[in-house]
Amino acid sequence: MHSLGERILYIRKKNKLTQKDFADLINVARSSIGKLENDEVSPSAATLLEISKAFNVSIDWLITGKNYSKNNEIIKYTNEEIVNIIENASDEDKEFIYMFFNKFKKLFKDN
Secondary structure (H helix, E strand, C coil): CCCHHHHHHHHHHHCCCCHHHHHHHHCCCHHHHHHHHCCCCCCCHHHHHHHHHHHCCCHHHHHHCCCCCCCCCCCCCCHHHHHHHHHCCCHHHHHHHHHHHHHHHHHHHHC
16 A cells, blocks of 8 residues: 555455445545545545544554554454443453543543
8 A cells, every 4th residue: 555545445445334434434525535545635634633533543654654553453343243242241341341431532532
């Protein structure tokens, strides 16, 4: 993947999203996605930040192709998988999970 557009396309396809679904997640018009993927336009800083947050990739990786996410993999669980994990967790683990989600939510709210 040599270009920013190729990396955006990779993220979208890796997460099995349509252009419309991807656009909705990052708060841009669907018509912008094809242009971004084909390097016809450059994303705004706000769009780069939205992609970075939504798909756990660094802005550096999006722009340069270097320093991919911490585990070098896009992690995407379905809602069903998350619910299943929580339902099967012990009470102690559930408490930790809820605490983690609350801290995670606060982190993104503050940014």
